[in-house]
Amino acid sequence: MPESAFSDTLVSRLARARRIAVLTGAGISAESGIPTFRDPGGLWQQFKPEELANIRAFLRNPVLVQGWYTHRRSIAAETQPNPGHYALAKLEAIVPGFTLITQNVDNLHLRAGSRNVVELHGNITHNYCIDCQKEATEEEMHAIAVGEPARCGDCSGYIRPGVVWFGEMLPEEAVDEAYEAARDAEVFLSIGTSAVVYPAAGIPLLAKEHGAYVAEINTERSAIADEVDEVILGPSGDVLPRLIEAVRALKR
Ligand code: BJW
Ligand code: ZN
Numbered sequence: 001m002p003e004s005a006f007s008d009t010l011v012s013r014l015a016r017a018r019r020i021a022v023l024t025g026a027g028i029s030a031e032s033g034i035p036t037f038r039d040p041g042g043l044w045q046q047f048k049p050e051e052l053a054n055i056r057a058f059l060r061n062p063v064l065v066q067g068w069y070t071h072r073r074s075i076a077a078e079t080q081p082n083p084g085h086y087a088l089a090k091l092e093a094i095v096p097g098f099t100l101i102t103q104n105v106d107n108l109h110l111r112a113g114s115r116n117v118v119e120l121h122g123n124i125t126h127n128y129c130i131d132c133q134k135e136a137t138e139e140e141m142h143a144i145a146v147g148e149p150a151r152c153g154d155c156s157g158y159i160r161p162g163v164v165w166f167g168e169m170l171p172e173e174a175v176d177e178a179y180e181a182a183r184d185a186e187v188f189l190s191i192g193t194s195a196v197v198y199p200a201a202g203i204p205l206l207a208k209e210h211g212a213y214v215a216e217i218n219t220e221r222s223a224i225a226d227e228v229d230e231v232i233l234g235p236s237g238d239v240l241p242r243l244i245e246a247v248r249a250l251k252r
Pocket of ligand 1: 168218219
């Protein structure tokens with residue numbers, strides 16, 4: 001079987017399943033032109049995470065960190081979902097119980113039409129005040145453009161991106177939903193994630209412990225590849241449309 005091929009077992013299990021869960025990471029958005037974190041040329045080759053993606057770095061230099069997120073927000077807004085995102089939205093439409101758990105903050109799954117999306121690490125389109133938690137307005141965000149830190153109009157606290165940094169708790173409701181979907185899933189797909197950041201990386205393994213057939217789709221083997229049932233090596237924008245088409249054909 002060529003590396004980018006998937007098994008008949010996976011296709012028939014997907015076609016029969018009443019509950020499917022999926023975990024996505026930065027790799028699914030790579031073909032939309034959004035750099036991943038850890039691949040060569042990834043976001044953290046140019047920007048050190050420890051300098052930018054934690055609360056201490058933010059408090060030390062809010063303009064730098066806000067500016068980095070403003071830059072990424074504009075990249076995300078200018079790009080489009082790719083065939084991988086659209087294939088998952090199609091799969092959701094033909095499965096009774098479908099949960100898409102994503103570590104991505106780029107909003108592309110929702111833009112591609114996925115509905116039951118669980119955002120584990122937040123969403124880059126949100127910004128809020130670190131003191132009073134009020135959601136920031138466009139106007140408040142404008143300060144960054146002139147080199148000032150964006151501050152809350154109500155209490156003048158710094159405004160931070162609505163994402164989860166290292167050392168921070170993930171949103172409780174999202175984690176609960178993700179764990180429940182993983183425990184209930186008959187098939188679980190782990191797509192475009194290096195599976196090194198916890199607790200997200202543990203979710204496919206939780207699904208496996210609870211009896212799911214777990215497949216990974218990635219251009220390289222991830223940190224959990226040895227523990228899953230099937231690894232499909234290839235770009236998700238190529239593999240997913242073919243896989244979902246095979247599932248639809250079997251269901252017809
Ligand atoms: C393709 C492709 C193509 C490319 N097609 N594939 C247990 C054990 C050890 C450590 C911990 C643990 N529990 C918690 C920790 C600490 C920490 C952690 O995990 N550290 C590890 C690094 C060791 N976790 C946390 O701090 C988390 N919080 C937490 O656990 O709270 C409880 C707690 C509180 C206080 C103290 C202790 C515990 C929070 C984690 C937050 C992660 N945040 C970030 C930044 C978000 C904001 C932003 O975007 O700036 O989330 S980090 C970054 O990594 C981002 C991503 O969502 C996340 C995962 O990365 P991802 O998506 O996997 O991307 P890459 O680049 O790593 O991989 C891309 C993959 O795609 C590669 O495999 C490619 O091959 C592939 N690929 N092209 C298919 N076309
Ligand atoms: Zn405030």
